[in-house]
Amino acid sequence: MTPVDPLLDVLERARTLGVLGPGPVQDHIDHAERFVGALADLPDGARVLDLGSGGGLPGLVIAIRRPDLRVVLLDAMARRVALLVEAIERLDLQDRVTAVHARAEAAGRDPALRGTFAAVTARSFGPPATVAECAAPLLAVGGRLLVSEPPGQPERWPAPQLEQLGLAPGSPVVTGLQVLEQQHPCPDRFPRRDGIPAKRPLF
Template identity: 55%
Template sequence: MDDPAGFAPVETLEQVLEESRRLGFLGPGPLTPQIDHARGFASTRERTPDSFLDLGSGGGLPGLVLALEWPKARAVLLDAMHRRTEFLRAACARLGFGDRVEVICARAEDAGRDPALRGRFEVVTARSFGPPAVTAECGVGFLRAGGALIVSEPPADDPDRWPAAGLGELGLAVDRPATAEHRFVMLGLRGPAPSRYPRRVGVPGKRPLWA
């Protein structure tokens, strides 16, 4: 893919992701389906967002792919592991993102209360971050009112994964459910995120808002 904005071709992205896999940050299996899956996050939006944060960016999926798919968006790739964020910084340099993409090493619970990040993003993405309640609570603080949390869903349907009452506690609601053909759920933030969320580090997992 030759990007008109001057970003790297897909071959370079694949080289970066091969390195990620060699380091143990991505699982086995062909890269092309994983890249295509990452692009699926972009298909949930009718237009390019002005900003997004990738929650638990890990080995670079979907964050690196979305930074290419959304070349005008300001992005933050967030992960709590130093080795992964060092890799992501090098990957962003290799892909030519410049200062448009920032990599931050921090726990989501802490970062979600940082004034520099709280309520700043149109979109938050999450791929294999954690259980639904943990993902929603850790992601909501980054969203501005009207923003969307987009989560990759497992193959099997479970109508209880995103209960209205639990989401409502966070100010979220399902805007677009996952379907058999489109395994992403989009959760919209109805107003500013409640100030009490996210709770301190570890609490969302130990005492989830729903099971």
């Protein structure tokens, strides 16, 4: 049995339970591989957080392809987190992958998590302003935010508004991903209270 087989099983179950979108599971895995490529230069032991991990993508694929990284799968829904815990055990990733049940805003205020990640990924977490405000507090300076995003829409990520979070357009350029870099620490006033980044977006 190849290493990808249990991953397919885990993701098929996630789709059956409604926590993975439509379409062939392999297509979801292929899309997650773009995140892996964009993290190719991360050093051994770097921490990555998957924001609103849901069914575990791209976080589980990153963890399998990069066994040297430490990955946190963050989700606000207890049912999804329970599924993620099962997936981590099924894939034997317990030594370097953790599922955390928390809202992104709360995670961004947690001293154990704030400013500690070399990368934050987001596949279908929310609109740009919400993703940026929830991710920036979690990133270390020099870290990057990778967001699944249709190509050719840079206006959705306005530089002046991103700057107030410490973010700026980053590299590498990857088709289907928006890449931002945390250029300076996110100000303490962010993230705002639970739910506010979505209700009153910064841009």
